[in-house]
Amino acid sequence: MLKNLKIGAKFNLLLMIIFIVSICLSGTILSNVLQQRAQNEITSKAQILIKTMNSVRSYTQNRVNPLLAPRLETETVFIPETVPAFSATEVFENFRKNAEYENFLYKEATINPTNLRDKADPFETQLVERFRNEPQTKQLSGFRSLPEGQVFYIARPLEITEQKCLRCHSTPDQAPKSQLTTYGTENGFGWKLNQIIATQIISVPSEEVFNNAHRSWYLIMGLLAVIFTIVVLVINFLIKKTVIERIRNIEKIAQRVSVGDMNANFAETSKDEIGGLAAAFERMKSSLKIAMDMLNQQS
Structure with a gap:
């Protein structure tokens, strides 16, 4: 059939094949580059936010807690600002009041939390269990679907590394009275030193970034x-x-x-x-x- 075609038709056919192959190849390469760029952008946002929250936790642990901890025995109501997890969560909630970041999420998902708002859902529980079973794993990331839409998450293990942290979480009889008054004696106890008890997870909305890509x-x-x-x-x-x-x-x-x-x-x-x-x-x-x-x- 090609033998019967004139030179012009053959040349146009060759150009068309080159055109289609070039467009397909360029499209594939460009798609991969844009997808990788979008994921790098999302990852960068998540990394910055999780480092910021760790700074809040560190400040609370080292500066705020020593000032307020003595009052836990005398106050009738527990002072949650002494807890790094509470401070980080509250700071992030203020951050989310900005409309641009309202779909960003931060949680210190705990299997047995004192404050039930930190209770891990089934997905987060699997992350905690994986960190426990794989001590060498220091970070997990990926995509998950939430009511807010498709999000990219970064999760890190939270481990009890200091004995003083067990004061509020070992047994009810050692916990401050104000804590028992506020949260009761059923939740947040039985923690052990060097045990991974939670995962620090930051979720960044990804749909808009990938839509832009x-x-x-x-x-x-x-x-x-x-x-x-x-x-x-x-x-x-x-x-x-x-x-x-x-x-x-x-x-x-x-x-x-x-x-x-x-x-x-x-x-x-x-x-x-x-x-x-x-x-x-x-x-x-x-x-x-x-x-x-x-x-x-x-x-």
Whole structure:
């Protein structure tokens, strides 16, 4: 079938194949680059936020807790500001009041928490169990679906590393009275030193970032398609003018010469390959004319 196609059709077919392959290859590479860039952007946001929350926890543990801890035995109501997890959560809730960050989430998900708002859901419980079973794992990340939409999460283990932390979480009889008054004796006890009791998890909405990446992909691919189309049309026009039309002209003259019209000239002034072909045909025509004249003289 290809043998029956003219040069122009073959050339256009070749250009079309190159065009399609180039667009598909460019689209695949561009998609991977934009997807990776979007994920890097989300990861960067999550890393910054989790480091910020760790700074809040550290400040509370080292500066706030020593000042307020003595009052836990005398106050009738527990002072939650002495707890690093409470401070970090409250700071993040204030951060979420900004409309731009309202779908960002922070939680210190605990299997057996004192404050039930920190209770781990089934997914978070699996993370805690994995950290317990894989002590060498210091961070997990991935995507999950929440009512707020698709989010990217980073989770890290929270481990009891100081004996003083067990004052409020070993047994009810050692806990401050104000804690028992506020939270009761059923939750948040039985913790052990060097035990992973929770996961610190930050969730960053990812749908908008990936939607922006998709929009960028469509825009760039549209521009590439337009550019490729223009290039193909320009190349096709140049090939038609510089090659195909000249070959067609040589073909027409050769047809006239083949039926005895020796006055037809292969008019080509160019010194390129087609010009050389025309000159060769012109010499062949002259040789043919001489041979025919000699035959006519002999006859």
